[in-house]
Amino acid sequence: MSPTRKKRTASQTVASIAILLVLAGIAAVIVLEHSRAACSRVSVIQSEIGGIFTSLPEGVTPAGDLERFEADTLYEKINGKAELYISSGFKELKCRRFKAAGGQVEVFVYDMGEAKNAYAVYLAQKRKKATELDLPDAAYLTANALYLRRGGYYVEIVSSEIGEAITQVMVDIAGRFVEATPTAGETVDDKQLFVAEDLDEGNMTFITKEAFGFAKLDAVLMAGYKIADTSAVAYVSRRASEEEASSLVNEYAEFLLAMGFEKADPPDGLSNCRMVELDGNYEIVFSVGKVLAGVRECEDRTAAEKLARSLHKHIMEVGQ
Amino acid sequence: MSGDGHDSSITRRDFLKRSAAVGVSIAAAGSAAYWLHNRVVSVEAQVTLPNFSIPALGPRMSITTGGDRAKTLRAGIDAIGGIESFVKSGDRVLLKVNAAFASPPLLGATTHPDVVAEMARLCSKAGAKEILVTDNPIYDPSSCFDISGIGDAARQAGAKVLLPKGGYFRTTTVEGARYLRDWPILHKPLDGVDKLIGISPIKHHQRAGASMSMKNWYGLLGGRRNKFHQDINGIITELAMMVRPTLVVLDGTAVMMSNGPTGGSLEDLKQADTMIVSTDQVAADAFGATLLGMTVAELPYIAGAAAAGPGTVDYETLNPKRISIN
Numbered sequence: 001m002s003p004t005r006k007k008r009t010a011s012q013t014v015a016s017i018a019i020l021l022v023l024a025g026i027a028a029v030i031v032l033e034h035s036r037a038a039c040s041r042v043s044v045i046q047s048e049i050g051g052i053f054t055s056l057p058e059g060v061t062p063a064g065d066l067e068r069f070e071a072d073t074l075y076e077k078i079n080g081k082a083e084l085y086i087s088s089g090f091k092e093l094k095c096r097r098f099k100a101a102g103g104q105v106e107v108f109v110y111d112m113g114e115a116k117n118a119y120a121v122y123l124a125q126k127r128k129k130a131t132e133l134d135l136p137d138a139a140y141l142t143a144n145a146l147y148l149r150r151g152g153y154y155v156e157i158v159s160s161e162i163g164e165a166i167t168q169v170m171v172d173i174a175g176r177f178v179e180a181t182p183t184a185g186e187t188v189d190d191k192q193l194f195v196a197e198d199l200d201e202g203n204m205t206f207i208t209k210e211a212f213g214f215a216k217l218d219a220v221l222m223a224g225y226k227i228a229d230t231s232a233v234a235y236v237s238r239r240a241s242e243e244e245a246s247s248l249v250n251e252y253a254e255f256l257l258a259m260g261f262e263k264a265d266p267p268d269g270l271s272n273c274r275m276v277e278l279d280g281n282y283e284i285v286f287s288v289g290k291v292l293a294g295v296r297e298c299e300d301r302t303a304a305e306k307l308a309r310s311l312h313k314h315i316m317e318v319g320q
Numbered sequence: 321m322s323g324d325g326h327d328s329s330i331t332r333r334d335f336l337k338r339s340a341a342v343g344v345s346i347a348a349a350g351s352a353a354y355w356l357h358n359r360v361v362s363v364e365a366q367v368t369l370p371n372f373s374i375p376a377l378g379p380r381m382s383i384t385t386g387g388d389r390a391k392t393l394r395a396g397i398d399a400i401g402g403i404e405s406f407v408k409s410g411d412r413v414l415l416k417v418n419a420a421f422a423s424p425p426l427l428g429a430t431t432h433p434d435v436v437a438e439m440a441r442l443c444s445k446a447g448a449k450e451i452l453v454t455d456n457p458i459y460d461p462s463s464c465f466d467i468s469g470i471g472d473a474a475r476q477a478g479a480k481v482l483l484p485k486g487g488y489f490r491t492t493t494v495e496g497a498r499y500l501r502d503w504p505i506l507h508k509p510l511d512g513v514d515k516l517i518g519i520s521p522i523k524h525h526q527r528a529g530a531s532m533s534m535k536n537w538y539g540l541l542g543g544r545r546n547k548f549h550q551d552i553n554g555i556i557t558e559l560a561m562m563v564r565p566t567l568v569v570l571d572g573t574a575v576m577m578s579n580g581p582t583g584g585s586l587e588d589l590k591q592a593d594t595m596i597v598s599t600d601q602v603a604a605d606a607f608g609a610t611l612l613g614m615t616v617a618e619l620p621y622i623a624g625a626a627a628a629g630p631g632t633v634d635y636e637t638l639n640p641k642r643i644s645i646n
Binding site (some may be wrong): 079080 | 353420421422424426427458459463467525526527528531546549552579580581582584585586587588
């Protein structure tokens, strides 16, 4: 050995190996990501069913591969609509085409992670002309498609034809999906908490997070009301406890005041109620047990108070 | 010398050798990263799309109502001078369709095959030497053209379907554009073509508000084009700057009023039974917006395109021919 060549110490060797391993890891990730971008749809052919249903109905055969899409590739399948799902907690889409009853059926299973997320996208796209189906957690039929939510899943089954036979196939597939998908039984659909009078059922939205710009307000179901010449929005949100619901009323009211709203005297007879006003728009928020509820976007104070009282009374009656 | 007896000093030669080795490694890694980053396959020299419009004809527009797409298309074209005004004998014609999804025609998410077939027949009748049909869907193009029915309809009418391939792309830069600079476009089908006709359905679009004539050119873009969704109005405006078609056909027979661009349920569609044909894609989209129950103000790209180039938001100034086919 040359007298000028130093002997490496053990620590230097370890450090060198560690650095080389890190660099190799980085290179591997780059290569994997690159090949994933170039071939982003992953065909997972574990079985005809791919874990989506228990089995296929008789006479139904696959017409394409089972496909899987994640958040960064979802737009490849549904283009501009991807954002609706991604902003609502989307995890993964599995989809497949099947031949059935002289036509084709395509099944889309969106894993939205949580029941409230599935509910949000279900409600956001609910068609007005719908035939409700007796399938848990909720489902409806249109002329050529079936829409279903089950736990954290939102499912669309779309046919290329119209007809009784293919409709029956869609219902059968939906039933098999329900059978294959146990849920925790989480309650998300609180439509029954709204007063039926003047309610616009076709105008409901479920906000999963940061409702009305307030970070602490999540899982809020909103419904439009038309009261004579005035419109208003009512909302309900089921909280974990009475204390949380009560506390949120005041926190939300303080948030609105900080945003420039002004205090207004709340209507009589409503427990834990706060009222504010801005530029002639009234908002009333209150709690009943575990339910936080309120009325907003109403330019008529009398109508806002009347709706708030009806909503309060109704929630008391139907229970929380 | 360090306390453990090892000589910890380094000679100049050792230092230079090690520095050189590190430098080569960094250069190699950097070169590999540059080569891999946003690679576009088979991209050659830049191209600029020719202007396919026929200025001598002046701005023309027809609005035809009726439920039969082939009939309303024929009547609409006849009303603005007939196909021979636009397609000459010996022309190579490209029909740019919307085949974005592997979705059956019933659902209205793609150009209807009846319109493709009829347009191909009209071009053939005018003596076109070759009629091509193309689009660059993000999803599997073969499935999209097959399930939408466009592929079969085009072939049966004597047109040739060109599915995108790696070597079909060239980069382009649109003058004055912010996004379409050195960007790959599906150029091969356009190469040597004399006339360009855009054919699209009228659809609600979750991101853009609406998908009509000008949004149809999105299907000419290559690369990671979804990044443009961040400024959808800006990119559609630039698409209108990039493409000057001979004619656009906006099929409002069954308008997708909600849940676009994919739709899925027949309840998303409204039977408007209207076919728009125009040399002015801005005017066509401005009228198309009304069938969606929208205003031009709700679709900023329409005014943007009008400001950026030829085209008017005020379609009535084109004195559109209004026809009804029963």
